[in-house]
Amino acid sequence: MGILKCGYLGPPGTYSEQAGISYFTVDEKLVSYNSIYNIFEGIQSGEIDRGLVPIENSLEGAVNVSMDLLYSNSFVTILAELIFPINNCLLVEKGVGLADITKVYSHPQPIGQSNKFINSKLSAASISYTASTAEAAEIVKGSSDSAVIGSERISDIYGLEVIAKKIQDNDNNFTRFFVIANKLDIGGLVYKKDRDYKTSLICAPRINKSGALYNILGDFAEEGVNLTRIESRPTKRQLGEYLFYIDFEGHRQEKNIKKALDGVQEKSSFFRVLGSYLIEKI
Amino acid sequence: MGILKCGYLGPPGTYSEQAGISYFTVDEKLVSYNSIYNIFEGIQSGEIDRGLVPIENSLEGAVNVSMDLLYSNSFVTILAELIFPINNCLLVEKGVGLADITKVYSHPQPIGQSNKFINSKLSAASISYTASTAEAAEIVKGSSDSAVIGSERISDIYGLEVIAKKIQDNDNNFTRFFVIANKLDIGGLVYKKDRDYKTSLICAPRINKSGALYNILGDFAEEGVNLTRIESRPTKRQLGEYLFYIDFEGHRQEKNIKKALDGVQEKSSFFRVLGSYLIEKI
Structure with missing residues (x-):
């Protein structure tokens, strides 16, 4: 069936993209979507062959949007589950040090998960919320006094430097994803007795x-x-x-x-x- | 014990405030808090005697923040549950008509709940999200071409006019609240056999x-x-x-x-x- 197209919740740089890169092979093409709803739509229309959707997180609990869409979209079936560790990093423009940072940008979730680090190492910095970690990275790019909290992947995409890793309060931060597909496409999946x-x-x-x-x-x-x-x-x-x-x-x-x-x-x-x-x- | 102080999730004009007004008597004083976390803190410190916290909604499901705080704050006990109907209204400055509206402001939730109305009656209007319905009301106040979607209570506070009621897609929109208190304060509550x-x-x-x-x-x-x-x-x-x-x-x-x-x-x-x-x- 040629190259598989796989939808994920974008933009590039999200933990969803990082999970997708880890799971899918290089022969498969990752496609960024701006909502989980649109990933389901893409599967229905045939625009993509697979969807990677977050289902639950060990700290936040169920991802209700995904749960509700699994109920309302009966054409979908689950092919795999993926457990992905969420590791928040602090990223800056090259050469910027911890002491230079007066502003921190990120989505409310990574910021909420990194309270202790922010309070101890960045207590003087102001916090600004953005719609995604990618948007925060755009702002921080080129700046000499600001930082973004996000995935390591942001470093590859925006050329930013990781100056601290695993800055989340709780180390048991995992997200469980489902790989979903249209039932019409995977009629022939075989059950193998030796697999879990x-x-x-x-x-x-x-x-x-x-x-x-x-x-x-x-x-x-x-x-x-x-x-x-x-x-x-x-x-x-x-x-x-x-x-x-x-x-x-x-x-x-x-x-x-x-x-x-x-x-x-x-x-x-x-x-x-x-x-x-x-x-x-x- | 004098006047009871009752904390709710503000600012004034929210559905939480409206539920508080319906439940508490005029002898009790409603106090606005900017987060559910702070309501629990207020109860612990004795700043307030009661807290009104949303627990679940018939469309959105559990309010996870409240659930987690009930677990982590062992000093709290539940005194009552309250089922409150959520009715979205469309409000404008006096004299503004449906045909004049080119901009709609509100929190993402009321907008998401009123899709059908927006698509049929306000299809040409632009949509802008705000952090609360109160913030949206501030913007709409004095404007001749914009509207806010929110509770009827906004009309009292901001002097805006309700030009449409019950504009939500699904009429089964109820929020269940808990009235909580500090266990230390209510030692003497009596169980009455004839009550539910x-x-x-x-x-x-x-x-x-x-x-x-x-x-x-x-x-x-x-x-x-x-x-x-x-x-x-x-x-x-x-x-x-x-x-x-x-x-x-x-x-x-x-x-x-x-x-x-x-x-x-x-x-x-x-x-x-x-x-x-x-x-x-x-």
Whole structure:
């Protein structure tokens, strides 16, 4: 199928791009999108073959936009999950030192994650928020008294120098991504017994009352299926009505999992398996 | 105890303020805070007696900041829950008509919620995002060609005119608030058998493995306790490790609920009841 085109949440220099570079091979082309919504649209229209979308972060929790789009775009399936470490760096124009910095620019998230470093090493600097780390890099480029907090990748793109690495408060900062594709494109994916798989599904209990989720989880417990994540999202129809996102170990073609899924489907008014996929660590 | 001081997420004109006005009596004083974090701080220091914090919205889901602060501030207890309808209005300077509007200002959320109205009635207008609806109102005040999307309350504060009501796409837009207080202040709250209560807790299963949440939910199912919400949040220590927030009907002093809670506590490495509280509808 020629060169694969892979969409990510841009602009270049984001952690999403860095994760994409680590995961995809050089024969694949990374395409920058300005929203997660547009990545899903690109997959539907065939503009791209794969999408890399952030799903959850170890500090911030679920990425709700991605969760909601997985529900509303039924043509999508998950091919892989990617665990990517988020390492914030401090970058400056070449020759600028820590003592020269009077202004720090970045997206609110990296700044919020680097409080301790800012308070101890940059306590006199003013903080300005930008829409992306790339926008901050544009501002800092050529400046003799400002710095940007962002990914190491920004150094390659903007020719800025990394003067501090891993400046985040909490070292357990990982983002989990899904590699998604259009179901129409990947009909022929083969299940290999010797590989580690996970499976994700969305369901809504048929009766939204006491014990509904308990009964659903019972189907997994009975079959000894190891659940790795349960998230709820509003159905957007009524306060107090939820969809459940459940991730577990194993492939939907395994016998015990098939059995558990049959039980869950029977108890659900909405039920969709998002895919059985490979686990990739970077 | 004299006049109660009640903190809310400001500035004046927000939906939080409107909810506060509906709930608290005229003898209580509303105090504007610029972050939910600062409301919790105000309660700890005794600067305010009550805090009104948004917990979840029927369209957007959980308010993660509030969830995380309930976990990290153990001095706080929940006194009441409040369900407040979010109704977006279009407001202009007096005398300005729909046809005059070429610019629309608001926080990204009300704009995102009012897509259909904007596309059908204001398709030629440019959209500008502001940090709050109050900031947008400041800009629109005195202008002959711009409008702000926000709460009806903005009309009282800025003397602007409401020219359209309920312009949101989805009419099921409700925000659930908690009224919180310092445990030290409300030692003497009495449980009344004839009132409707809900209880909220946070727990982390002792063993983070297959069936852990299932076993916890089993304690509630056995005692016939009706769960109304389950949310997970990351522990921030390791990707894949979660805290569970569970809400259910009833008061912790009821016999069956006591029994269920004992069972849950036994299976948890972290366990805290946030409070048994009254349900208030506006």
